[in-house]
Amino acid sequence: MDKKVLVVDDEPHIIKLVESRLKANGYAVITASNGLEGYEKAKAQKPDIILMDITMPQMSGKDALKKLKEDKETASIPVIMLTGRSGADDIVECLTKGGALDYVVKPFMAEDFLNKINTALATDKKVPEDSCKNELLDDIEQRVKKVLDSHKEK
Amino acid sequence: MAEEKILVTDLIKEVGNQAMSQLHCEPFIKWVLEKTPLVIDHDVSAILLPEGNKAKFYLWLNQPVSHEYSRECKLKAIEALNAATNSSVSEGAVEVLAFNEGEAPLDQVDKTSPMASFSAVPLIERGNCLGLFVISSRKPNFFLAYKLNMFNVFVNQVALAIDSLKAREKVVQQARIIERDSVNMKLAFSGMSEGLIMTDEFNEVILVNPRASKMLGLMPEQVQTISKTFISGFLSEVFKELANTDKQLVSRDIDLESPQKMTLRIDAAPARDSKDKKIGTVILLRDITLEKEVDRLKTEFISTVSHELRTPLTTIRESVSQVLDGILGPTTDQQREFLSICLEDIDRLTRIINDLLDISKIEARKIQLKREMVDLAAVVKNVGLIFQPRFKEKALELKTVFSGQKFEAYADKDKIIQVLTNLVGNSLKFTRKGYVRISLEEKQDFVECSISDTGRGISEEDLPKVFSKFQQFGRTDGPGEKGTGLGLSIAKGIIEMHQGKVWVESSLNQWTKFSFTLPKTGEKAGE
Numbered sequence: 001m002d003k004k005v006l007v008v009d010d011e012p013h014i015i016k017l018v019e020s021r022l023k024a025n026g027y028a029v030i031t032a033s034n035g036l037e038g039y040e041k042a043k044a045q046k047p048d049i050i051l052m053d054i055t056m057p058q059m060s061g062k063d064a065l066k067k068l069k070e071d072k073e074t075a076s077i078p079v080i081m082l083t084g085r086s087g088a089d090d091i092v093e094c095l096t097k098g099g100a101l102d103y104v105v106k107p108f109m110a111e112d113f114l115n116k117i118n119t120a121l122a123t124d125k126k127v128p129e130d131s132c133k134n135e136l137l138d139d140i141e142q143r144v145k146k147v148l149d150s151h152k153e154k
Numbered sequence: 155m156a157e158e159k160i161l162v163t164d165l166i167k168e169v170g171n172q173a174m175s176q177l178h179c180e181p182f183i184k185w186v187l188e189k190t191p192l193v194i195d196h197d198v199s200a201i202l203l204p205e206g207n208k209a210k211f212y213l214w215l216n217q218p219v220s221h222e223y224s225r226e227c228k229l230k231a232i233e234a235l236n237a238a239t240n241s242s243v244s245e246g247a248v249e250v251l252a253f254n255e256g257e258a259p260l261d262q263v264d265k266t267s268p269m270a271s272f273s274a275v276p277l278i279e280r281g282n283c284l285g286l287f288v289i290s291s292r293k294p295n296f297f298l299a300y301k302l303n304m305f306n307v308f309v310n311q312v313a314l315a316i317d318s319l320k321a322r323e324k325v326v327q328q329a330r331i332i333e334r335d336s337v338n339m340k341l342a343f344s345g346m347s348e349g350l351i352m353t354d355e356f357n358e359v360i361l362v363n364p365r366a367s368k369m370l371g372l373m374p375e376q377v378q379t380i381s382k383t384f385i386s387g388f389l390s391e392v393f394k395e396l397a398n399t400d401k402q403l404v405s406r407d408i409d410l411e412s413p414q415k416m417t418l419r420i421d422a423a424p425a426r427d428s429k430d431k432k433i434g435t436v437i438l439l440r441d442i443t444l445e446k447e448v449d450r451l452k453t454e455f456i457s458t459v460s461h462e463l464r465t466p467l468t469t470i471r472e473s474v475s476q477v478l479d480g481i482l483g484p485t486t487d488q489q490r491e492f493l494s495i496c497l498e499d500i501d502r503l504t505r506i507i508n509d510l511l512d513i514s515k516i517e518a519r520k521i522q523l524k525r526e527m528v529d530l531a532a533v534v535k536n537v538g539l540i541f542q543p544r545f546k547e548k549a550l551e552l553k554t555v556f557s558g559q560k561f562e563a564y565a566d567k568d569k570i571i572q573v574l575t576n577l578v579g580n581s582l583k584f585t586r587k588g589y590v591r592i593s594l595e596e597k598q599d600f601v602e603c604s605i606s607d608t609g610r611g612i613s614e615e616d617l618p619k620v621f622s623k624f625q626q627f628g629r630t631d632g633p634g635e636k637g638t639g640l641g642l643s644i645a646k647g648i649i650e651m652h653q654g655k656v657w658v659e660s661s662l663n664q665w666t667k668f669s670f671t672l673p674k675t676g677e678k679a680g681e
Contacts, residue, residue: 020481021476
């Protein structure tokens with residue numbers, strides 16, 4: 001069965017384009033246009049992975065991320081942030097406190113999120129919850145740096 | 155006879171006293187001419203004083219005489235003066251000041267007797283001829299020798315007095331000019347829209363204009379105590395810099411909280427005397443609150459607009475890219491070629507927006523430097539490695555030259571990589587043959603890094619504009635990424651945030667050399 005990706009964004013154009021790209025790469029896609037709808041769809045349809053925008057009406061991506069991680073039913077679904085917010089503060093917040101798996105800055109290349117989804121689903125990597133704290137911090141630091149670096153290269 | 159002499163001696167003594175009590179020549183001369191009959195009997199006396207090509211003829215009629223008489227007397231005096239001083243004063247250039255003309259009733263005026271005796275004695279003091287003292291009479295051979303001797307003594311005294319009066323006149327005139335200048339200065343100081351503070355060589359405040367008092371919220375009686383609070387506060391750094399460097403101008407921006415919120419720009423410059431010795435400091439205070447606010451709004455605007463542009467850019471790029479990738483069905487070669495052009499320029503637009511965001515952050519000082527000790531040699535080597543393939547592609551050489559022992563600088567490594575990438579990328583873009591050289595040189599307190607190339611160079615008139623935003627000279631239309639026109643100003647901004655200097659030298663069509671410095675330690679870092 002095709003892996004299911006939930007795309008949460010308030011921009012219909014973005015939804016359409018990401019959906020089209022993902023389908024072309026063999027994924028099943030469900031969509032939501034704000035954080036709250038995203039959380040509800042995630043809870044109801046259990047996608048394999050979520051792509052989440054940050055700035056959205058009703059409920060922001062950060063709040064939705066918090067809700068997803070607090071809910072036992074959805075806590076293990078990996079979330080990749082896909083947003084125009086490129087500040088280091090946002091990236092660090094989502095990747096550490098927020099518990100997002102990765103972060104892609106708009107404007108993005110299709111490969112950016114495709115590669116990340118592929119990797120996440122291939123290794124079936126869940127957010128490590130019981131790993132040693134130091135390792136986790138090192139890991140996060142590396143990931144923040146990677147996101148910032150890849151953003152800079154663009 | 156003896157009585158007469160005593161009287162004259164007293165009079166001669168009195169000349170000095172009279173001169174002392176006057177500020178100007180004219181009243182003194184009037185007094186002299188009035189008293190002359192006591193020295194020697196005569197009909198008309200006069201003093202002729204030259205002033206450059208002109209002269210003044212002070213006339214005293216001891217007896218009523220005709221106009222022709224006084225004119226003849228004047229002409230003879232001018233003639234004698236020109237002969238004595240080898241000058242050429244004409245009659246027209248002589249102003250006649252008759253002290254008592256018209257005092258005698260017209261019927262008493264002797265209109266027939268011409269001048270028969272005339273004597274002109276030069277007024278000589280310190281070897282200079284100051285003018286002539288003239289006496290005349292209608293009677294021939296009127297002046298007796300012993301009287302003339304007495305008159306000569308009198309004239310000498312008068313010459314001495316006129317000389318000192320002239321000197322005094324000069325001093326008074328200068329004092330007036332100084333007073334006028336000082337009044338003008340005071341008016342200028344108090345009318346200035348800038349605040350002005352002047353200090354002496356010991357950094358004690360000697361002048362505070364009203365605008366400065368207002369800006370700093372000083373009451374008039376507090377102006378004297380300003381030295382302690384103001385100077386020991388935000389000015390101490392400025393004074394230190396002025397004392398330790400040979401800078402002619404030191405500027406600082408400070409944010410005042412009271413008496414009102416205000417950003418002040420302080421421009422301090424050393425005041426020097428005519429021998430170039432420092433005698434104090436002139437400090438100008440300018441309210442730049444509005445400028446700062448406008449600048450902040452501009453930066454905020456750029457930042458917001460850039461962010462807003464990102465989203466549509468994302469969708470445009472992805473749409474084009476999906477068509478190009480054939481996700482939405484087959485495309486022709488020509489369609490793909492045009493879509494590729496689209497993508498290339500979308501990416502360029504993205505770079506411009508990112509650079510704009512960078513520059514607006516630098517200008518808003520929103521970038522926090524993460525400074526540490528950085529080995530610049532390693533950084534240079536790494537940047538070199540990254541660029542190596544692009545140099546190979548263009549068949550250019552990339553050289554690195556290190557002179558010194560240690561190349562550690564207190565800097566933000568990522569930002570320095572960004573600077574080097576911008577500068578090396580710039581050199582690469584404008585060099586067709588030859589090489590690009592990165593050199594590091596260890597100096598006393600800093601490390602100097604230079605990137606030189608054998609490229610197309612920059613003309614002298616363009617050189618000052620190199621670091622300005624959106625300045626691109628001699629753009630090549632060759633392959634490779636097009637620039638954004640912001641790379642060099644970003645590099646400058648980053649280096650200056652590190653308290654470093656950045657500059658460029660070039661020779662058109664021959665070479666270009668960009669250099670920057672980074673401090674070795676963080677002591678001076680004012681973050």
